[in-house]
Amino acid sequence: MKGRFSWFNATSIAFGFAFLYLPILLLVIYSFNDSKLVTVWGGWSTRWYTGLLNNQGLMDAAWVTIRVALISSTIAVVLGTLAAIVLVRMGRFPGRTLFSGMIFAPLVMPEVITGLSLLLLFVAINFDRGFWTVVLAHATFTMCFAAVVIQARLYDFDKSVEEAAMDLGASPVSTFFQVTLPIIAPSVISAWLLAFTLSLDDLVIASFATGPGGTTLPMKIYSQVRLGVTPEINAISTIMIALVTVGVIIASYMTRLSATRAETDKRKADAAMT
Amino acid sequence: MRRWMVIAVPYIWMLLFFLIPFFIVFKLSLSDLATAMPPYVPAFDTSSLSAWLASIKAGIGQFDFENYAFIFSDDLYLNAYWSSVKIAGLATFFTLLIAYPLAYGMARAPKDWQPTLVMLVILPFWTSFLIRVYAWIGILKKEGLLNLWLMNMGVISEPLTIMNTTTAVYIGIVYSYLPFMVLPLYASLEKINPSLLEAAEDLGCPPWKAFWQVTFPLSIPGVIAGCFLVFIPAVGEFVIPDLLGGSDTLMIGKTLWNEFFSNRDWPVSSAVAVVLLLVLIVPIVIFQWLQQKQREAV
Numbered sequence: 001m002k003g004r005f006s007w008f009n010a011t012s013i014a015f016g017f018a019f020l021y022l023p024i025l026l027l028v029i030y031s032f033n034d035s036k037l038v039t040v041w042g043g044w045s046t047r048w049y050t051g052l053l054n055n056q057g058l059m060d061a062a063w064v065t066i067r068v069a070l071i072s073s074t075i076a077v078v079l080g081t082l083a084a085i086v087l088v089r090m091g092r093f094p095g096r097t098l099f100s101g102m103i104f105a106p107l108v109m110p111e112v113i114t115g116l117s118l119l120l121l122f123v124a125i126n127f128d129r130g131f132w133t134v135v136l137a138h139a140t141f142t143m144c145f146a147a148v149v150i151q152a153r154l155y156d157f158d159k160s161v162e163e164a165a166m167d168l169g170a171s172p173v174s175t176f177f178q179v180t181l182p183i184i185a186p187s188v189i190s191a192w193l194l195a196f197t198l199s200l201d202d203l204v205i206a207s208f209a210t211g212p213g214g215t216t217l218p219m220k221i222y223s224q225v226r227l228g229v230t231p232e233i234n235a236i237s238t239i240m241i242a243l244v245t246v247g248v249i250i251a252s253y254m255t256r257l258s259a260t261r262a263e264t265d266k267r268k269a270d271a272a273m274t
Numbered sequence: 275m276r277r278w279m280v281i282a283v284p285y286i287w288m289l290l291f292f293l294i295p296f297f298i299v300f301k302l303s304l305s306d307l308a309t310a311m312p313p314y315v316p317a318f319d320t321s322s323l324s325a326w327l328a329s330i331k332a333g334i335g336q337f338d339f340e341n342y343a344f345i346f347s348d349d350l351y352l353n354a355y356w357s358s359v360k361i362a363g364l365a366t367f368f369t370l371l372i373a374y375p376l377a378y379g380m381a382r383a384p385k386d387w388q389p390t391l392v393m394l395v396i397l398p399f400w401t402s403f404l405i406r407v408y409a410w411i412g413i414l415k416k417e418g419l420l421n422l423w424l425m426n427m428g429v430i431s432e433p434l435t436i437m438n439t440t441t442a443v444y445i446g447i448v449y450s451y452l453p454f455m456v457l458p459l460y461a462s463l464e465k466i467n468p469s470l471l472e473a474a475e476d477l478g479c480p481p482w483k484a485f486w487q488v489t490f491p492l493s494i495p496g497v498i499a500g501c502f503l504v505f506i507p508a509v510g511e512f513v514i515p516d517l518l519g520g521s522d523t524l525m526i527g528k529t530l531w532n533e534f535f536s537n538r539d540w541p542v543s544s545a546v547a548v549v550l551l552l553v554l555i556v557p558i559v560i561f562q563w564l565q566q567k568q569r570e571a572v
Binding site for chain 1 (some may be wrong): 276277280281283284285287288289290291292293294295296298299302372373375376378379380382383384391393394395396397398400401402403404405406408409410411412413415419449452453456502503506507509510511512513517527530531534535540543544547550551554558561562565
């Protein structure tokens, strides 16, 4: 859609982004506040950040969270890639409707239901709850997001390159690893990053699935937030926001890079043809 | 052969960790508290896990609909369901009101700005939900930043009570789910062929009329997708009503959480979950059907 970009359009964009970013910006600014009182400005200070390093409970929880996110997002991407291939390339098979339902339903399912049902599963099969149950729970709900991201890429994928590889005698498996995977790699990386941040953020599902040794950072933050706003929480939140922002910028840079590389490859190929 | 293995791995995973757990929830919702979970057992003590397991197995043998009868006889649960749907519905409408002008402006912005604008909408979605809700506590509370500014500017003389009210819950939902509404709206607005609007203009149609008769009808798929994406998860929301809402803000996600973690009544929380799923199944199925239809149309 094109048309005149009016003052009304510019104002609505400005208001929209102010609404989206002002609360986060204020939180970041007040994490550098020297005063213990959150709304009284006492000058700039980084003392809440150095205080974090001495908070052993918070540090342990952060380490658990990072390990959970690393393992669960890796499982999620492997399963999500398989699920995306099943959805896009496998055609019709008995139970396909149920399968696509199971992939799409968790995207909108209330987290309290997902969390409760996984906990009851772990209890029913007598699986000791803790670190690994959180990993399994996170891998399950983030693989659905990964599958959706990857299947979108598979839909607008030129199938003829795969067919060419097979015609030249490549087996389906080596076609996948040598042709398909390199082409869909950017979407696999963004799916991994999405799964990683979703796992990093999750409070509700982890609270149900957890047990001894499985206390994550959001659970720790949540229990402190209920007691009130503290500059220390602002500081840890700022660190998480900074990490995620850097990750997203790197991811979008890589996607753009691979897009331009594909473009130049195509142009070279076209030039060679003529 | 290989084809079946590729299908089987994610299929079995989802059956085991998504579908079967729902049946367990359903089964437990049909058993009694006394047999399903002896009282006074600490919730996270793993040593008593096998005792629980045995009692759950015993409980499964005796189905009854007592928990459902209890839910439907107690006003608390019915009110919580009704007020969740009401709050989520109104919040979805407010989100649409704020998201539409933003998405419309983005779709009309110069082409080379658009990828950056889209990324700026997505970025907060990647930032922790909990942190974004937490950020509003410092703004909305009685001695918070909003009251501080409004009083300094002389707009109000008494601090407003927004924190721990349903108003704060609306603000929280609109804020947290805004990207889910903006992105589908932008996607459908961006696709609109500009020559349609030029044609309307050439035929003497004033811009506001062209908007209502051309642009808005063409953006309806985006409006519908955005509304479902906000409404469905908002009904079962827990973090927002818990942190921003007050004691009078009833939402079913919070009720379920309290039933489970405070009252430790697993069968009743399972029954609450089953009813919540029944409330949501209609919008979820309609949404999937619409998405499927759209994918096939492309």
